[in-house]
Amino acid sequence: MSVVTRFAPSPTGFLHIGGARTALFNWLYARHTGGKFLLRIEDTDRKRSTPEAIDAILAGLEWLGLQWDEEPVYQFSRRDRHAEAAQTLLDKGLAYRCYCTPEELDAMREKAKAEKRSMRYDGTWRDRDPSEAPEGVDPVIRFRAPQEGSTVIEDVVQGRVEVANSELDDLIMLRADGTPTYMLSVVVDDHDMGVTHAIRGDDHLTNAFRQTQIFQALGWEPPVFAHIPLIHGADGAKLSKRHGALGVEAYRDMGYLPEALLNYLCRLGWSHGDDEFFDIQQAAEWFDISGINKGAARFDFDKLANLNGRYIDAADNERLFALALPGLEEAAGGALPEEVKSRVLAGMNSLKSRADTIPQLVENALIYVRSRPLEFTEKASTLITPESRALLGELAGDLEAVNDWSEETVDGAVRAFVEKKDLKLGAVAQPLRAALTGTTVSPGIFEVAAIFGREETLARVREVATG
């Protein structure tokens, strides 16, 4: 039987990082097995579901390149089918109408809390005659859960997990307004969609028991469950916004590449030996549920940044330029002249090896964007002394004589100048760097000079030399 996995987010917010990894694992497993990866939008909560959230989730998956198969299933559109399943259970005596009001339930909850018990519906209407139903109360439909014995799930990540049925109460399947709740919808949809493997967050583990019971009541085979560990923040607590619980678009905006985020997410809770750096196709080839860990993992921005730096290094220059352009234009306060654009592009190889994120790339590229007269950083201005000005003035003469302006010829000219003056290379190269870039940090200064060209280089050097 061919594998069918699914990602089933509720559209109440963006695609957060934990959801992205859940989607990724489902995608990987489907690709690995040659099966299908389905998308289901769990929008049965009409109050909290929004079209904006749906768009954000779809956009997030697309940005990551996690393409789903077939049309997304919108759960709410299947409400009649869910109600039908509830009716089936009602007919079979495996469900019943409960006339407790939300207020009564609240009271039950309060009481349980006061007695330090976990809240369990007390079964008031489980065996009560419907003729006793109060006037004017729309009933909910509750599942008549087994009270004896236990329910077992054979989780492929967590192993065999068993819970006594006495721990589980009669959950609500249909609300008073007749709409289905999550617990019912998931079961019906997973069955109807032919889902064979439910790979989802560990927080659903306890739900799996109730869902298994519903599957059994309906006479259906539950999917294979794989409850993957959660992602925690750097402090080990639940992932907070401060610690990375952001939408994937926030990672995009922070300058991370999708392939880097994907690689990082793969390694969070899953491993293939000592392999660290690999693309998603490679991961799909290797991916197996047996490689998933049981313990929660902490989110580590440092490692993500390192990985991102490597992917930036490997990325196409034109692509990086396009990603950096908005930031460069913002810094420049307007559109970039063609001349500046080609400088940035020409210097991209060196620029990208120094950047871990796109904002860093932008920052590094700014040396080609700033125009004369240059402003100098504090460190750079300490390099501009009467002596170095004189030196640069002399150097300008030598540079003017350079034929065939290039990194190599500038290099040669400066080294010859250094030798002539019996100086160390740094004594000239550093002031030169300051003069050309206004900073003390940049790619190789001969490369920078080559990119600026003879005219611009001389102009900058002379500007400093003459004070």
Added chain:
RNA sequence: GACCCCAUCGUCUAGAGGCCUAGGACAUCAGCCUUUCACGCUGAAGACACGGGUUCGACUCCCGUUGGGGUCGCCA
């Protein structure tokens, strides 16, 4: 609180009873390279939570303790 899950360097992890003197990656530190900053290279420091078993032998299996997490909604 009840139920359930988890536990190897600071972090992500390798490890399926002898291959372990516990390996790799990130981060940290030192050195090399070097015109700066990076990159790169070399090296250092750094972990099996604790206590009992089982076994000739336990990071690996079992039990307990401790610690962490999840769930307990007419949310998903």
